[in-house]
Amino acid sequence: MERIELIQQVLALLKAEQWDALERHLDEMAVQDIATAMADMDVEDARRVLGLLPRDRRPRVFAYLSPALQYALLMALPAEEGRYILYRLLPDDRTALLERLDAANLEALLKLLSPENVKEALRLLGYPEKSAGRLMTPKAIAVRPGWTVGQALDYVREQSEAGETVNVVFVTDARGALLGRMRLRDFILGRAERGVEELMDPDPVTVLASESQEEAARLMKHYDLEVLPVVDPTGVLLGIVTVDDVIDVVEEEATEDFHKMASVGALNLSLREARPSLLYRKRVGWLVMLVFMNIFGGAAIAHFEATIEAVIALVFFLPLIVDSGGNAGSQAATLMVRALATGDVRMKDWLRLWGKELGVASALGVTMGVAVSFIGLWRGGPDVALVVALAMVFVVIVGSMIGMLLPFILARFNMDPATASAPLITSIADICGIMIYFSIATAILSVPVG
Amino acid sequence: MERIELIQQVLALLKAEQWDALERHLDEMAVQDIATAMADMDVEDARRVLGLLPRDRRPRVFAYLSPALQYALLMALPAEEGRYILYRLLPDDRTALLERLDAANLEALLKLLSPENVKEALRLLGYPEKSAGRLMTPKAIAVRPGWTVGQALDYVREQSEAGETVNVVFVTDARGALLGRMRLRDFILGRAERGVEELMDPDPVTVLASESQEEAARLMKHYDLEVLPVVDPTGVLLGIVTVDDVIDVVEEEATEDFHKMASVGALNLSLREARPSLLYRKRVGWLVMLVFMNIFGGAAIAHFEATIEAVIALVFFLPLIVDSGGNAGSQAATLMVRALATGDVRMKDWLRLWGKELGVASALGVTMGVAVSFIGLWRGGPDVALVVALAMVFVVIVGSMIGMLLPFILARFNMDPATASAPLITSIADICGIMIYFSIATAILSVPVG
Known part of the structure; x- marks a missing residue:
């Protein structure tokens, strides 16, 4: 609550043009909250607020803004001020800004940077997108194995401005190769005259700069690390x-x-900031593809036109039965996709999960079959009730099996299991559902097939 | 890769009963990896592996096991060994284990704990489920504002065994009320003779023990904290x-x-470990509810039975058109639900997003309408093509609007926006889609209504 009031107060003071009161108010606020308040402003107001901050606070607030606002501000600020802010940003924050820009904007910004900063930025941008190299900050405090704890501590004190974190200090050889790591608490707890080599953890977990950010995140989660060396x-x-x-x-x-x-x-960017044309492009592909998949559903219906014409009441149950297969399948797929993503379930578990899913799906199918048989009795009599109940059991089981297996099949062929989306499962389950439903109807009600 | 090999090696040595080699192998492994290897074992094997570890490593491996295996192990181990492990667990890990147990098992485990530990455990379990109090570890190193940095450092050295982390040290008054926080790096960088009060950050962000874990996570994310005081x-x-x-x-x-x-x-537990009966219960409710929603879809179809009988070819396009509305709606709902969950979008943004969604949905609808009109021409001639194209445009727009607005409406009534699930949106969009499609068909093809 309080935080929201702080932010609203900024907007109120800005509107009232009470600059002195606003400056005092900003002094009391955390940089993250100032950035949140600025997210709702136009560039002109944001520039004004930034100008009211003490100079050394500006880059820290700037780091929490969205890339779009960051770029707009840099273009609106005097070149010297923009240069100062870019120079004072942590390199990983700078990379995060630069990688979102198109070529022309990137060039405009690089002009603001010093030659070394440009070199560093280009090196970081040289790592593949979404790699650990893009995520890292290329500054780490490193001490030598031959030093004493006292010497290392002096060095850390000297260097602490340069590194993003000093809770963990790394140990490297003259070439820069990683030999070990020391936590700052070990420094404090260790005696000053003891050797670094003796106290360091000699086999730290590392990640290659070219590996994915997901892999870096997995390692840090698995090993409970606060800092991962790249x-x-x-x-x-x-x-x-x-x-x-x-x-x-x-x-x-x-x-x-x-x-x-x-x-x-x-x-890869905020829904708030995404342009409609981007949203259109991100959505239209699958939608059109699913339409063409649904032609098979339509064809399945056309195949049973004679059955439908003979017992038109069957169409009443079509959404009920067909949707249930898709719904059960979406449930199964989502459970699998998420469990695979969090590592709760692995590829080799598929057979055991398949058995479990078959049991669960059968129970669900029977429950739903019983439920729908009453509707069948009411709308169409005992024959129709039998058809819809039987169809429901099979449709739910088949839908669940598709939903459960598709993520594993996709993963097996090195595709993302999450491609087994609810709409895709629904379309596949629809086709199967239509076939199952009308086949059972044709057999039991003994009507001719189209 | 290497990690997987390490784990497989454990299983191989275990199977070969090479105890000495296994013991040496475990010595080389991280506790987290040993726990991962144990997740695939039965209790007997897990107990054996735990027994091969040096005693002080056992609680650290134990902390990373699943609650189910933790409980089974504690029941299989001699009481004294179980007591030792429980005693050495960090309190938040202990709470995480205890809160998963049913009353009988909880009682069995509490017997293993010392009276103080029982008191502490019961106090932590007294906080509401999923509260910050349940998540916290109730040990924090706290120094007094009147101390010098040197004194504080000596105290931290003394106490460092007791606290989970010493990267951040808190400052409290005699009553225990929080006055400020100091980062360990400030200790190292500060002069020993300076006062704690002078160096501390006097207004740390805090969370109430009764607040939700989500709120604690949001605060830590927003303010980039490594430690949040409760x-x-x-x-x-x-x-x-x-x-x-x-x-x-x-x-x-x-x-x-x-x-x-x-x-x-x-x-609230792993898919791997969930019993089928639990999975059934978690899934059946919504599935049955959606069946009853789909009755309205069926009723809508029944209402247009005469139209369908007159132009049976219309049924061919039913899955195409109706599914497209559900698909576009699912897309819109998922974008909104996720953006609301991450804080990218807030309630007050709804009107602006509605306008954007209307534009995107119209473009999508027209694209899909054009695509489907060709299929309509091929299957049913110009009249049918016009019907399906028009129906597609409206169905996609209406589906998108439902998908976009429902999360906001749910949030407005203090319900979870994620309740606007793909299956729910699909069912609602189905009903609307059927009505729109057959209404347009009835009007354009001038056939009688049921």
């Missing part, structure tokens, strides 16, 4: 990934899976 | 939440939303 193939320490970055990766990964599960292409 | 309503420091717990909360939250989006009740 190395090149020869073992040279390139930088570190910190745990706050990992929370973002976990969220982004989940968002991507959410979008895929609904047959939306993954949005 | 306080009671009078400001007394009760414990801390650490960032590794937050990653778990973010994942659990996303999993819950995934399940809801597929109309599955949230599973």
Whole structure:
């Protein structure tokens, strides 16, 4: 509550143009909250608020803004001010901004940077998209194995401005190859005259710069790390990934899976900021593809036209039965996709899960069959009741099996299991459902097939 | 890769009963990897592996096992050994185990604990489920504001065994009320003779023990905290939440939303370990409810029986058109639900997003209408093509609007937006789709209504 009031107060003071009161109010606020308040402003107001902050606070607020607002601000600010902010950003935050820009905007911004900063930025942008190299901050404090704890501590004190975190200090050889890590608490607890080599953890978990951010996140989660060293193939320490970055990766990964599960292409930016044309492009592909899949559903119906014409009452139950297969399948697929994504379930578990799903789906099918048989009795008499009940049992079981197995099949062929989206499962289950329903109807009601 | 090999090696050595080699192999492994290997074993084997570890490593491996295996092991181990492990677990890990047990099992385990541990456990279990109090570890190192940095450092050295983390040290008054926080790096960088009060950050972000884990996670994410102090309503420091717990909360939250989006009740435990009866219960409710919703879809079809009998070819297009509305609606709903969950979009944004969605949905509808008109021409001639194209445009727009608005409407009435699941949207869109499609067909093809 209080936080929202703080933010609303910023907007109120801004509107009232009470600059002194606003400046005092901003002094009391955390940089993250100032950034949140600025997200709702136009560039002109955002620039004004930034100007009211003490100079050394500006880059820290800037780091929490959205890339779109960051770019707009840099273009609106005097070149010297923009240069100062870019220079003071942590390299991983700078990379996060630069990688979102198109070529022309990127060039405009690179002009603001010093030659070394440009070199560093281009090196970081040289790592593949969504790699650990893009995520890392290329500054880490490293001490030598031959030093004493006292010497190392002095060095850490000296260097602490340069590194993003000093809770963990790394130990490297003269070439820069990673030899071990020390936690700051071990420094404090260890005696000053003891050797670094003696106290360090000699076999730290590392990630290659070229590996994926997901892999980095998985390692940090699995080993409960606050800092993960990033190395090149020869073992040279390139930088570190910190745990706050990992929370973002976990969220982004989940968002991507959410979008895929609904047959939306993954949005790499905020829904609020996404332009309609991008949203259109991300959605239209699957929608059109699913239409063409549904032609098979239509063809299945056409195949049974004679059955339908003979017992038109059957069409009444079509949405009930066909949707139930898709719904049960979506449930099964979502459970599997999420369990595969979090590592709860692995590929080799598929057979055991298949057995379990068959049991659960049969129970669900029978329950639903009984439920729908009453509707069948009421609308069409005992024959129709038998048809819809039997069809429901099979449709739910078949839908569940498709939903359960498809994620594993996709994973087996190195595709993302989340491609087994609810709409895809629904379309496949529809086709199967129509075939099952009308086949059973044709057999039991002994009507001719189209 | 290497990690998987390490784990497979454990299973191989276990099977070959090479105890000495297994013991040496385990010595080389991280506790988290040993726990991963044990997850695939029966209790007997897991007990054997635990017995091969040095005694002080056992609780650390134990902490990473699933609650089910933890409980089974504690029951299989001699009482004294179980007591030792429980005693050495961090309190938040202990709470995580105890809160999963039913009353009888809980009682059995509490017998193993010392009276103080029982008191502590019961106090933690007294906080509401999924509250910050349940998540916290009730040990935090706290120093006094009047101390010098040197004194505080000596105290931290002394106490460091007791606290889960010493990267952040809190400052409290005699009553235990939180006054500020100091990062360990500030200790190292500060001069020993300076006062704690002078160096501490005097207004730390806190969370009440009774607040939700989600709120704790949001605060830590927003303010980039590694440690969040948990306080009671009078400001007394009760414990801390650490960032590794937050990653778990973010994942659990996303999993819950995934399940809801597929109309599955949230599973609070692993899919691998969930019993079929639980899975059945979590799934059957929504499935049956959706069947009854689909009766309206069936009724809509029945209403147009005469139209269908007159132009039976219309049934061919039913899955195409009706599914497209559900698919577009699922896309829109998922985009909104996820954006609301991550905080990308807020309630007050709904009108702006509605306008954007209307534009995107219209473009999508027209694209799909054009696509389907060709199929209409091929299967039914120009009249049918016009009907299906028009129907498609409206069905996609209406489906998208339902999908976009329903999460906001649910949130407005304090329900979880994720309740706007793909199956629910599909069912609602089906009913609307059938009405739209056959109404247009009836009007254009001038056939009688049922």
